[in-house]
Amino acid sequence: MIELEGLTKHFGAKVAVDHLSFTVRPGVVTGFLGPNGAGKSTTMRMMLDLDNPTSGTVRIDGRHYRDLAEPLKYIGALLEASKAMHGGRSAYNNLLCLAQSNRIPASRVREVLDLVGLTAVARKKSKGFSLGMNQRLGIASALLGDPEILMFDEPVNGLDPEGIHWIRNLMKQLAAEGRTIFVSSHLMSEMALTADHLIVIGQGKLLADTSMADFIQENSRSYVRMRSPQRERVLDVLRAEGLAAVEAGSGVLEIDGATAEQIGELAARHQITLHELSAQRASLEEAFMQMTAASVEYHAHAAGEHKVPAKAPPGAPGAPGAPDQPGQPGQPAVQWGRSYEERRRRRSSRKGA
Amino acid sequence: MASVPAVLQSEWTKVRTVSSTVWTLVSALVVTVAMSAGISALMKATFDELSELEQATFDPTFVSFSGMILGQLAMVVFGVLVVGTEYSSGMIRTSLAAVPQRATFLFSKMAVATALALAVGMVTSFLAFFAGQALLGEHRTTLGADNVLRAVIGGGLYMGLIALFSMGVATMLRSSILSLGILVPFFFLVSQILISVPKAKTVAQYFPDQAGSKIMQVVPDALGSDVAPYGPWGGLGIMCAWVAAALLGGYLVLKKRDA
Structure with missing residues (x-):
């Protein structure tokens, strides 16, 4: 469960996120929707304590992110995947350093590489990876700690239909296992296929916090x-x-x-x-x-x-x-x-x- | 809180799995030893042409560290890249998501990289010393002579501190290119030039490299260099103060700014 309370972020005079309060509940896929520049990525970065909020708080299972001893075991995140790993390091080693910092055994690294289908290129430097492979590597890193909460920032961006299909099914499967899934997108059509609950923001403000069924009912x-x-x-x-x-x-x-x-x-x-x-x-x-x-x-x-x-x-x-x-x-x-x-x-x- | 041994292990994996670690550290060693050996041989050949003052304050230990002026640049590159590639690759976000405690993350990274730089620095310092003495012929000194061991160990410390200082600066600037663009000209040109300009040298002798390199001199004010208002350990202390300031600055930037 992720709780946001009055989360606000200013970049100079510009208000990127404006008093956002909502809760991401377990066992469902929550879609986080908004046009480009609505503040989705900024919100997600604040949830991971990468950006400091101007005001407001985010709690992960009741605790601040910075207070989590081994956060990868609570929450896995896919941020902009192509810009999240060291290209000069192999896929395996990139994941290994993350795993070691959270005392996750090396065997789990091989497991997640297998899960995302990158075993064959595990020893290859990740800078040679295609967008889709990088996305898979990012997802592998999110799954590393077998976390209860998973966050994906625009996971289907730039993927081919097969990759999109794979990610959709993966998210559904993860939610079916009772995990909390929070996924952002700027495509309503994508959300309609994957999300059970919908949070819509525009210019940093909350526009809707509703179940997908209600949203369809009201808006079609x-x-x-x-x-x-x-x-x-x-x-x-x-x-x-x-x-x-x-x-x-x-x-x-x-x-x-x-x-x-x-x-x-x-x-x-x-x-x-x-x-x-x-x-x-x-x-x-x-x-x-x-x-x-x-x-x-x-x-x-x-x-x-x-x-x-x-x-x-x-x-x-x-x-x-x-x-x-x-x-x-x-x-x-x-x-x-x-x-x-x-x-x-x-x-x-x-x-x- | 994050487990420090786990983070240290993770940072060790990071350092050993990128190729820049090997080439920067090998360069530091090879360049320093080779250039020191070359200058030592040259000094032996041209000893008679040195001025009286230079002959009187001839410091065979210090001469055998001459290559560090160039070799330290490889250490600067190593230190900058250890931190800078986190930013240039975007890995910093992944790293901080895994270890959100900024101090644990930063100081574990620096501890691992500095330990490695220090080890390579020590080997470099001893190799440069022995190579230099072998080539200085009758002007040579030995490890057992007064203060020589202090200077040789000091040479290793100096290289480790230069790397650590560079890590601090790179954390403040959050960019490899910017950090290298400032540090390399500073250590290779600005500091070297200012130390030989009469008025400027009173300031320049408090620069981290100028102050820190005093530890490598056995003869005070070796080879007719200027009289410093501090001793070898005082000089190293000044360098440590610079390093501490860079680390504090880096930590504050990491803590306050958005990743």
């Missing part, structure tokens, strides 16, 4: 997507029915508050031609963007019209973790977080009309 909006050559008629008919439609570009309308069946029957009654009609659910990525929109630190400013964030593909409505699609050709790049806000504003102004 369903709507109907339709396309018709008789746009004006459609809008009139919908207005007459008291339904709000939002134009989403390329002649696409998005309608809240009605099922696809109802819209289809409505169109049939008014003899309107439809080119497309489908039920949609907003992806969690979108919900996350909406939540953090106000706190995104670095906005991309694309010229022209804003593209609506990608939806879950129709085949898998609402599937958590549907990959967010990159900007389609000919359309401006997604303006992160803002497009959602914009659309919401348009929708509410339409409702008012």
Whole structure:
């Protein structure tokens, strides 16, 4: 169990972490989510007592990190993996010095190397390792003391699909063994696949502390997507029915508050031609963007019209973790977080009309 | 609290498993002995050309340590790299996560590396002495002569302290390149130049290397060098004060700053 209480970190005038208080509970995977620059890594470094908090405390099983005699046996951490080991030392020796400092037997070093699949390169200097191998080495170091608490900072960054799959399963397996797993990411889709509990921060502030199920429940909006050559008629008919439609570009309308069946029957009654009609659910990525929109630190400013964030593909409505699609050709790049806000504003102004 | 023997063992593994340890320490030994031997042979050949004062204060022991001016630089590199690579590789975060007690971590690391530097320094000092005496011919001295053993052991101590001082500076600066960029020119140029400038030498003789190297002289103010206001042990004491200041500075930086 990790408890944060009023954790705050200032870098000069900039507030990186702002009075964060939350608890990471055992036996579940807790996702730590926030856009780039939200303060995730700083928070994690403070949890390991690498950075000194400006104020507030972190307790690991009720104790300060600095008071842990052999911390690797309590808490294992994967920080930026490529920058955590001495490249001139072999993988085995890098782990051996860590093990020895915490009185962990050398046999455990071979065990964890085997566990992460690095036995074949154990004697090789780690500077020749690929990103994926370095990540595995970092995970091996986290597992060294067989700790009850594991922290992973962006573990899937830069990994190939096979590596991502491996890490996901590893985290789930570790949580199933009753361990406390705390994992950070800036990808909602990744979290949806691994985390049971969710902590969202933006600009160092706590935005949400909720179970994944609740988050999905609350944040997956369903709507109907339709396309018709008789746009004006459609809008009139919908207005007459008291339904709000939002134009989403390329002649696409998005309608809240009605099922696809109802819209289809409505169109049939008014003899309107439809080119497309489908039920949609907003992806969690979108919900996350909406939540953090106000706190995104670095906005991309694309010229022209804003593209609506990608939806879950129709085949898998609402599937958590549907990959967010990159900007389609000919359309401006997604303006992160803002497009959602914009659309919401348009929708509410339409409702008012 | 962390187990000190365990941390010492871990630091020993760190020191022995990087290649820089071997090449810096071997360089320190080879360069010092070779250059000392060369200068001793040269001194023997040109003894008659020395001034009267230099002949009167001829110190065969000190002459056989002439190579340390260059050899100490390898010790500086060793000391800097022991600490500096923790920062340049990012290993420092992993290390501190494993041993969060800053004092235990830092002083264990320094104890292990200094013990190694001291051992190599002692071997270097004795080898340089014997090589030098063998080449000085009739001007030679022996280990049994007054104060000679003190000077030879002092030479080993000097090398260990130079390495330790460098570790302290590297911990303060948290960078190998910055530390080397300051220490190497300082010991090789600044200190050597200032000690031969009339006014500046009154300050320069309190520099760690100038003060510390007095321990290697058997004849006071050997070879016509300037009269120092302190003796051999006083000089070593001044050097120790510098080392203590560097260690304290390094510890405070490690304790206060974010890793």
